Amino acid sequence: MSTLTNRLRPTDRIVILTGAGISKESGLDTFRCAGGIWSQVDLEDVATPEGFARDPDLVHRFYNDRRRGLLDPAIQPNAAHRALAELERRWPGEVLLVTQNIDDLHERGGSAAPLHMHGELRKAFCMHCRAVTDCHGDLSVHDLCLTCGRKGGLRPDVVWFGEMPYQMERIQRALEECDLFVSVGTSGHVYPAAGFVAEARSAGAYTVELNLEPSEGASYFHSSIHGPATQVVPAFVRDMLTLV
Ligand code: APR
Numbered sequence: 039m040s041t042l043t044n045r046l047r048p049t050d051r052i053v054i055l056t057g058a059g060i061s062k063e064s065g066l067d068t069f070r071c072a073g074g075i076w077s078q079v080d081l082e083d084v085a086t087p088e089g090f091a092r093d094p095d096l097v098h099r100f101y102n103d104r105r106r107g108l109l110d111p112a113i114q115p116n117a118a119h120r121a122l123a124e125l126e127r128r129w130p131g132e133v134l135l136v137t138q139n140i141d142d143l144h145e146r147g148g149s150a151a152p153l154h155m156h157g158e159l160r161k162a163f164c165m166h167c168r169a170v171t172d173c174h175g176d177l178s179v180h181d182l183c184l185t186c187g188r189k190g191g192l193r194p195d196v197v198w199f200g201e202m203p204y205q206m207e208r209i210q211r212a213l214e215e216c217d218l219f220v221s222v223g224t225s226g227h228v229y230p231a232a233g234f235v236a237e238a239r240s241a242g243a244y245t246v247e248l249n250l251e252p253s254e255g256a257s258y259f260h261s262s263i264h265g266p267a268t269q270v271v272p273a274f275v276r277d278m279l280t281l282v
Pocket of ligand 1: 074250266
């Protein structure tokens, strides 16, 4: 950590990327850990446009269950979500939080404007008029779009495999300009997010991985701190804020 704090200045720009691991200790499953979501359901069936075209009811059930899960009082933001929100608030330089997660735990943990590159469970997208609207209940093929009034066009506003993640140009610019890139709780398995560390590093950023175990992209990071996010993230943020 001393290498990092010796080289950072409080005006430095930070990009943080999070994945499912940051929400694990809040009670939400990851995708590829033992017993994870992709061991329970075939991603081809529920996380591709082809799967949705084949069986929209199945896809709606999958995301309706996960959306309802967010309403469970037991599912709360954890110390890692809150620590990143504190870093956003107190770090003088720019901080961009990019999350692959479609849950709302960063917002509920105090983050002002996380960039959901894979979309959000609590938003719906109309394939007829392309409107994005809040969605707090179940979705079905029978629902009418509140914007265009047409039926049968609503889908979860979630980016599926084979689709372009949101705000990639803004993310690329931030990676080119940042001084520090921090990855939290992601396996480094899915692109383009998995390539962010190499892009940031080649642009001159110092790169740090905070994860339960080495990810697939571990070799790209200047340093890694392994352990549960609720322990390593608050400790990391505390060290960073000694510079402020
Ligand atoms: N603390 C920190 N890291 C953890 C914890 C924890 N308590 N528990 C698990 N992890 C780590 C795992 O070691 C793993 O590296 O979190 C990572 C989770 O990896 P994945 O399940 O692959 O989730 P993620 O990297 O977010 O997946 C990326 O893949 O399926 C798509 O769209 C989906 O956004 C998702 C993307």
